[in-house]
Amino acid sequence: MKVTAGVVAVIAVGCVLAVLTRPGVSPNALDLILPLVVCGALFLRRRHPVAVLLVVMIACAAYYPFARYDGPILLGALLALYTAADLGHLVAAGTVAGALLLGMGVGEAGGVRHVDNGLFLMIAGWLATAVAAGGVTRNRRAYLEEVERRAADAEHSREAEARRRATEERLRIARELHDVLGHNISLINVQAGAALHGIRKRPEEAEAALQAIKEASKETLRELRATLGVLRQVDEGAPTAPTASLGQLDEVVRRSGLAVDSDISVGAPPPVEIDLAAARIIQEALTNVSRHSSAGRARLSVAETSGKMVITVEDDGPSVVFAGGSGYGVQGMKERAAALGGTLVAGPRPEGGYRVVAELPL
Template sequence: MSRWRWHGRTADAGLALAVGLVAVVGLVVQTGGIRTGAGWTALAVVLVASGALYLRRRYPVPVGLVALAGVTAYGVLLQQPGLVMLVFVVALYTVVDEGHLAVAIGLGLASVVSFAVADGYDRETSNGATFLHAGWLVAVIVGVTRNRRAYLAEARARALAAEQRVEEEARRRATEERLRIAREVHDVLGHHLSLINVQASAALHRPDPDRSEQALTAIKQASKETLRELRTTLGVLRQDGAAPTVPAPGIADLGDLVAAAEAAGLRVRTELGEAGKLSAEVDLAAYRIVQEALTNVARHAAASSAVVRVRSGPAAGDVLVEIEDDGTRTPGEPGTGILGMAERARALGGSLETGPRPDGGFRVSARLPSGEPA
């Protein structure tokens, strides 16, 4: 910011010096050399008026008045106009450019009168330069006004476009957040409620006291876990812009998922390879994908066993999460659960593949970036 400020001051000083030099040369040529008191006074007027241009951006209207006074005094002293008019043109340009159009018109009319008076002292040398001067000033005022209006219109258009981009980004973020919340609530409730449903069905269709007790115990545990995760999710959502303070589940918590699935009658084998260090987002996504896949196996696959594998992927920094079952039912169209798993993987820059296995059963395979530097 300081560099630009000094750059602007240097430019203003250079402009004032250049215009002042031209006006002084014009004065010397007009007078054939400064030899009279009027000539020396006119020189002082030129120096003061051109020096005022250094402050034209900070005080545009006062500088315009000084320039007008200088032009008038110059004409009275030498009884003819001169190149000191360049000082006034620059000052008038600045007044218009800063948005003081009414003041600029008034200054322009006053300068035309002053120029006409100075040009009319000697009828023999008067050549109608007043009209040329008036046309010059009209061109300055109209041209700068049009440029300023175009600049302001462009600035407004840019501001509007920037505001629209901000609103679109806010809508996009809000949509992503709604999808994230929907996935979390679906995964938290869907998994445990599905297990509760399976256990309740088993207890109803097999009225054995021991099995009923086991089913009720599993239902109690699943409902307890449901409430805990639901409170955790809602607690995170209530934190207004703050970082989550409640630890999210991850690969280290797969034992709880396996225990819950086995309580529902599904044998689960886990194969955990070296997957490297995972970021919190990837760790949670891997956990939710396993959770949703086991839920689908328990509800839809009519399977007796499943395998969960977590290992490093073929590409450096990737982790593979695979769930396979020995179910006998043919899967239908992808439901909300599979779509949610795919969204989780894509949101992290990964991918999800699902489909039947050649030797029977169903397979879910997710490739996720570790989220940590290799």
Template sequence: MPPFDETRFRLPRGVRADAVLAVGVFVLVALAEGQRLGHGGDSMSSPAASWLLMMAVCGALLCRRRYPVAVGWFTVVGTGAYYVLSAVDGPLVLVPIVALYAIAAQGGMQAAIAMAAAMVIGVGAGTLVAKSDVTGTAVFMLTGWLVAVVALGGVRHSRVAYAEEEARLRATEERLRIAREVHDVVGHNISMINVQAGAALHRLKKDPAQAEEALGAIKAGSRETLRELRATLGVLRQVDEEAPTAPAPGLARADELAASARLSGLRVRIERTGAERSLSAPVDLAAYRIVQESLTNAARHSGGGHVTIRLAYGDEGLTLAIEDDGRGAAARPAVVGGGSGIVGMTERARALGGELTAGPRAEGGFVVRARLPYGITAEPMERRD
């Protein structure tokens, strides 16, 4: 048996769905009219007018997406006129019901309620005046149907609005995430390139070997910046690009960050305590970015010479502390006051249910402390030498 192909059995949408509905209702009403004429009924005062109303009311569905309220009122009035001229209790009432649902689903609750009320009042008045066989129970049931249709349309509108708002929030969160990534990646690398370039110029005559080493680090850092920037822009463009071959950012690359900072003149030491664990990707990336941004700030603003990175693996979370012996908060007013570096690190920690503080140390210098919960069960791993 050939496999089932869903694409061959898709229901029509948009104008096609309206056309199918219009034709279907017209066929049903036409069959009812034809059956009445076949039995020799003569209670219809104007057969031609009835058939014209049938075609006009059904055909109006084709314009309901462009003029929903106007089409709704037209179908309500046209259907009422049809039932006055015809003795057939056909299914033409489906057309204004569909129009009511569409208007309510688009948020036009006042117009939908007004049309529903007009239909109920019209049917009730027609029953009293013409003394037809439509009973009060039938009017009550019609009222219940109309209330249910308008309510369902309102629920549909609320669900669509909620989904759109959720999509906007996700898009905003994604833009903020990308902005943090661009700031952390490009900002760190460009800052280190700037510091290393200054160090190379300073040592060019006194120590050409160290100057050459700093220039090599600048070349490697600029290449890494371009690679990560292309990867980020590739995500924004949503194009298929070659997957990056470099290791994903994480604490496994903390030694690389320390080595890069040392080329700018800082003496960096990493201290690890507790049983090291394999962290989840979000926690590992956040820890890496916090260390990266802290080293960037230390190189640019602290004016110190020593930085200590403390990584403490606890039972429930990872604790980081990046301390320098610089001039504390006085050397970095832009970072603490309104810069995006500390703010970005704080947002990363809070997004994972953690916390981050930054400020001057009592004994001098500046410290960034962060606590990141593991979130999921992290397996202990062997300590690195």
């Protein structure tokens, strides 16, 4: 920081002024120039740490043997060493510190002792501490940057996960609404057509159709409220989930208006999510037969094989089905199966009609 360099400059200039005002001391040019050179170089140490380090060390090497006053520009050397190490030039800082100590040792071995052994060791300790402190602060800063980066990555991952879950929840609710509305509204449409067709010729059949419409609309409202409850929850507790299950197959089959040949062989009750998905797939497949096929009969098979629940719905209607449909029904069934790690295949049968086969892992 420039503030630190300014403090060193103030100390050095203060010492120079003290030399000039001290009686009996006659400073030479080096006493005045070298401290100012060191302090001026320190202001550039963040931009050019190695160059400043070399300038400061050369100034110190010329100052202490030749200047007449023993000033404190060694503080500038310590700051330059610390900055170089802090900015990642640890090898350069260590090399310069070692060269400085070696030069002091050679100078002291020349016969004239300027410092005793204790002072020499103290200076060596100062230089080593400056280099080590710079390395520690660099490592500390790198550690904090890594922590911040990981925290930012974790925050980004949490946001991405939240967006993914929100998308999955929207798709799940869309599937529920499609299945609930598509199935029941289709039944209402079929029964309404039957009521209109038989209201004059067979009033008793029209009455039964109207009763079926009443039940279907009531069931539609119930399941629609349960599905929309997911959207309303904030602090209201867990929402009421749709209650479709394999235990209601008889009701689903009855309301489909089809003659269904059922073959159900399921042992223990499956997990809730499997139970719901299986019931919705069967419901949607029968609805598609009712809406898009002229077949009045369908075959339904539910069996457990090799740890999987295999669901098959097929009819003997025309091979070309779903003309003009949106395709969301089949897509929704495939998404339900895939969400549980299963598969679903839907398509025309070679012998005519349509087949839906779903495999859900138990």
